Amino acid sequence: MSAPLVSARNLTVRFATQKGPVDAVRGVSFDLGREKIGIVGESGSGKSTVGRALMRLLPRSATVAADRLVVCDTDVLAADEKIMRRIRGRRIGLIMQDPKYSLNPVVPVGLQIAETFRLHSPAHAGARAAREATLALLRQVRIHDPERVAGLYPHQISGGMGQRVMIAMVLAGGPEVLIADEPTSALDVTVRMEVLSLLDELVARKGLGLLFISHDLNLVRRFCDRVLIMYAGRVVEALKASEIDHAKHPYTQGLLASLPLIRQPREILPTLVRDPAWRESA
Amino acid sequence: MSAAHGPTLHTASPADDPEDDRVRRFLAGLGRVAGRLLSIALTLLGLLLLTFTMGRLLPADPVLAVTGAEVNKATYDRVYAELGLDRPLWEQFASYVGNVLRGDLGVSATTGHSVLSDLGHVFPATFELAVFAVITGVAIGLPLGIVAAVNRGRLIDHVARIIGLAGHSVPIFWLGLMALFVFYAKLHWVDASGRLSVFYEGMLEPVTGLLLLDTAMARDWDMFRDAVSHIVLPGLLLGYYSVAYISRMTRSFMLEQLNQEYVIAARAKGLSTAQVVWRHAFKNIRVQLLTIVALTLGGLLDGAVLVETVFGWPGLGQYLTRGLTMNDMNVVMGAVLLTGAMFMAINLISDRLYRILDARTH
Numbered sequence: 204m205s206a207p208l209v210s211a212r213n214l215t216v217r218f219a220t221q222k223g224p225v226d227a228v229r230g231v232s233f234d235l236g237r238e239k240i241g242i243v244g245e246s247g248s249g250k251s252t253v254g255r256a257l258m259r260l261l262p263r264s265a266t267v268a269a270d271r272l273v274v275c276d277t278d279v280l281a282a283d284e285k286i287m288r289r290i291r292g293r294r295i296g297l298i299m300q301d302p303k304y305s306l307n308p309v310v311p312v313g314l315q316i317a318e319t320f321r322l323h324s325p326a327h328a329g330a331r332a333a334r335e336a337t338l339a340l341l342r343q344v345r346i347h348d349p350e351r352v353a354g355l356y357p358h359q360i361s362g363g364m365g366q367r368v369m370i371a372m373v374l375a376g377g378p379e380v381l382i383a384d385e386p387t388s389a390l391d392v393t394v395r396m397e398v399l400s401l402l403d404e405l406v407a408r409k410g411l412g413l414l415f416i417s418h419d420l421n422l423v424r425r426f427c428d429r430v431l432i433m434y435a436g437r438v439v440e441a442l443k444a445s446e447i448d449h450a451k452h453p454y455t456q457g458l459l460a461s462l463p464l465i466r467q468p469r470e471i472l473p474t475l476v477r478d479p480a481w482r483e484s485a
Numbered sequence: 486m487s488a489a490h491g492p493t494l495h496t497a498s499p500a501d502d503p504e505d506d507r508v509r510r511f512l513a514g515l516g517r518v519a520g521r522l523l524s525i526a527l528t529l530l531g532l533l534l535l536t537f538t539m540g541r542l543l544p545a546d547p548v549l550a551v552t553g554a555e556v557n558k559a560t561y562d563r564v565y566a567e568l569g570l571d572r573p574l575w576e577q578f579a580s581y582v583g584n585v586l587r588g589d590l591g592v593s594a595t596t597g598h599s600v601l602s603d604l605g606h607v608f609p610a611t612f613e614l615a616v617f618a619v620i621t622g623v624a625i626g627l628p629l630g631i632v633a634a635v636n637r638g639r640l641i642d643h644v645a646r647i648i649g650l651a652g653h654s655v656p657i658f659w660l661g662l663m664a665l666f667v668f669y670a671k672l673h674w675v676d677a678s679g680r681l682s683v684f685y686e687g688m689l690e691p692v693t694g695l696l697l698l699d700t701a702m703a704r705d706w707d708m709f710r711d712a713v714s715h716i717v718l719p720g721l722l723l724g725y726y727s728v729a730y731i732s733r734m735t736r737s738f739m740l741e742q743l744n745q746e747y748v749i750a751a752r753a754k755g756l757s758t759a760q761v762v763w764r765h766a767f768k769n770i771r772v773q774l775l776t777i778v779a780l781t782l783g784g785l786l787d788g789a790v791l792v793e794t795v796f797g798w799p800g801l802g803q804y805l806t807r808g809l810t811m812n813d814m815n816v817v818m819g820a821v822l823l824t825g826a827m828f829m830a831i832n833l834i835s836d837r838l839y840r841i842l843d844a845r846t847h
Binding site for chain 2: 260288289290292293296300305307318322356358369376
C-alpha cells in the first residue's frame with residue numbers, strides 16, 4: 204500500500220476550560236488507507252474530537268499537538284488557515300450526525316451542494332455547470348427526482364433524505380477521505396441501513412478512505428475493516444472488525460458483554476465496571 | 486357512517502376541480518386580508534379609547550388650554566360647550582371617532598391649526614431624523630456586532646462592548662449638549678437648532694416634507710448642504726444609540742448561530758470565515774435583525790423628545806409633549822393615533838419580509 208491518506212502519531216487535544224485544561228484526546232495514533240476504520244467509544248471518549256482535529260475544525264479553546272499529523276500529504280499542524288481551506292472539502296470531507304442541524308435551514312439544499320462544488324471545481328464552474336453537477340450528485344445518492352429536491356429547504360425533507368443530501372454535499376468537493384461522525388445515529392432504524400449501504404457503495408466505488416465514528420459496536424463490526432476502541436481520550440484497543448469477538452481489553456469485552464442478544468434474552472444486561480487503570484495504560 | 490365510505494369521499498371532494506380550488510383560495514386570501522384589517526381597526530380604536538380615557542382622567546382642564554388661565558365665567562362656559570365637554574363622555578368619544586373616520590382630527594387649541602396639517606409638518610421632520618438614525622445604526626452597528634461575535638473575547642469585541650455600554654448609559658441630552666458645544670460652538674462644523682438656517686425658511690415648497698429629499702430634487706445644493714449640516718448632529722446622536730443597541734443584539738444573534746452545527750459543516754466544506762459568516766450564519770439572523778431594526782425605527786418614530794428639544798428639531802416628540810403639558814387633547818389623540826398606525830404599518834411590512842427571508846415561516 205502507498206502512503207496512508209491520514210497518519211496520526213501521538214495526537215493530543217487539550218481544551219482550555221474554566222476549571223483548567225482538559226485532555227480530550229491523549230496520544231492517539233493510527234493510519235488510514237483506502238479502507239474503513241471505525242472509531243467506537245462512549246460519549247466524551249474523544250472520538251469526534253479526533254475527527255475534527257484532522258480537519259482543524261476545533262474551537263479556539265482547543266490545542267492540538269502530535270508527533271505527526273498528516274492528512275492527504277499535508278502537515279495539518281504546520282499548515283496555515285489558507286492551506287487548510289484547500290484541504291477541507293477538496294481532500295477530506297465531514298459528514299455530520301443530524302441533517303436537521305448540519306444543513307443550513309434557510310438555504311435550498313441544491314444550493315448547498317452547488318456551493319461545495321463551485322468552491323472546489325478547477326476552473327470556477329458557472330451556475331449552470333454547478334446545477335448539473337448538483338443534480339448528478341443527488342442522483343448518485345439515489346434521490347430519484349433531483350430537480351424537485353434541489354429546490355427544497357432542509358425542513359421540507361425527511362431525515363434520511365437529508366443525510367443523503369449531506370453526503371452529496373460532502374462528495375461534491377471530490378474528497379479522498381471521509382469522516383462520518385455518527386452519520387446514522389439521528390436516523391430512523393428503517394432508513395439507517397439505506398444510508399449505510401449507500402455510503403458503503405460510494406466509498407468502495409470511489410476508493411475513499413473512511414473514518415467512521417460511532418457508538419454502535421454492532422454496526423461498526425459489520426461495516427468497517429478495522430476498529431479503534433476509545434476510552435477516556437485513548438485508543439485502548441485496535442483490532443480487525445472480524446476479530447472483535449476476540450478482544451483482549453477488558454473495556455471492549457465489557458462493551459461486548461453489555462450488548463443485548465436477540466436469541467438469548469437476558470433479564471438484566473451487565474453493567475460495565477470501569478477500571479481507573481484503563482485511563483492510564485494504552 | 487357507511488354512506489361516507491371509501492373512494493366516494495375523495496371523488497366528491499371539490500378540491501379536484503381546479504377552478505373551484507382557485508376560487509376557494511382567493512376567498513380564503515380575501516378573508517385573511519379582511520381579518521387583518523379588522524384587527525388593525527380594532528387595535529386603533531382601543532388605542533384611541535385608552536388615550537381618550539386617560540386624557541379625561543387627567544386633572545388638567547382642556548378649557549384653560551384654549552382660554553388661558555385668566556377667564557371669566559361666561560367665556561369659560563361657552564368654550565366648555567363648544568368643546569362638547571357638556572355632553573356625556575361616550576358621546577364625545579363617538580363624535581371624535583366619527584370625525585376621524587371623515588379624516589378630521591380636530592383643531593389644536595394651542596397652535597390654532599388643524600391637527601392633521603400640524604402632523605403633516607412635524608411628522609416628516611421626525612421621519613427624516615429617524616431614518617437617518619436607523620441607517621447610521623444599521624450601517625455601523627450591524628458590521629460591528631458581527632465582527633465582535635466572530636472575534637469574541639478579543640480586542641475588537643471589548644471595544645464594541647464599551648461603545649454599546651456607553652450608548653446605553655450616557656444620557657442622550659447630556660451627550661447632545663456636549664456635541665453641540667464641541668461641533669457647533671467651538672468647531673463650527675455644523676449648524677444647529679431646527680432643520681434649516683433661518684435664511685432658507687419658507688424658500689422651498691415641501692413635496693415630501695423630507696428636506697434632504699426635497700432640496701435634492703430641487704437641485705438646490707446650497708440648501709441641501711444646509712439641511713445636512715442641521716441633521717447630521719442629532720441624526721448621528723440618535724444613530725449612536727441605535728448602533729449601541731443593534732450591535733449588541735447582532736453580536737448575540739450571531740454568537741448563537743456560530744455555535745450551530747451547520748457552521749461547522751460550512752467550514753468543513755472549505756469556506757473562509759467571511760464566507761461562513763455572510764453566506765450562512767448571516768442569512769439565519771436576518772429575521773431577528775429585521776425585528777430589532779423595525780423596533781428601533783418604531784421607537785424613533787414616536788419622536789425623540791430629548792434630542793428634538795436639545796436641537797430645536799420641530800418633530801412629533803416635541804409636538805406631542807407640548808400637547809400633553811397643555812392638555813391639548815386633539816393633539817395628543819392625533820399624535821397617538823399616528824404613532825399607533827406607524828407601528829402597525831411597520832409590523833405589517835416586517836411580517837411580509839419575514840416570509841421572504843425565511844422559508845420556514847411560509
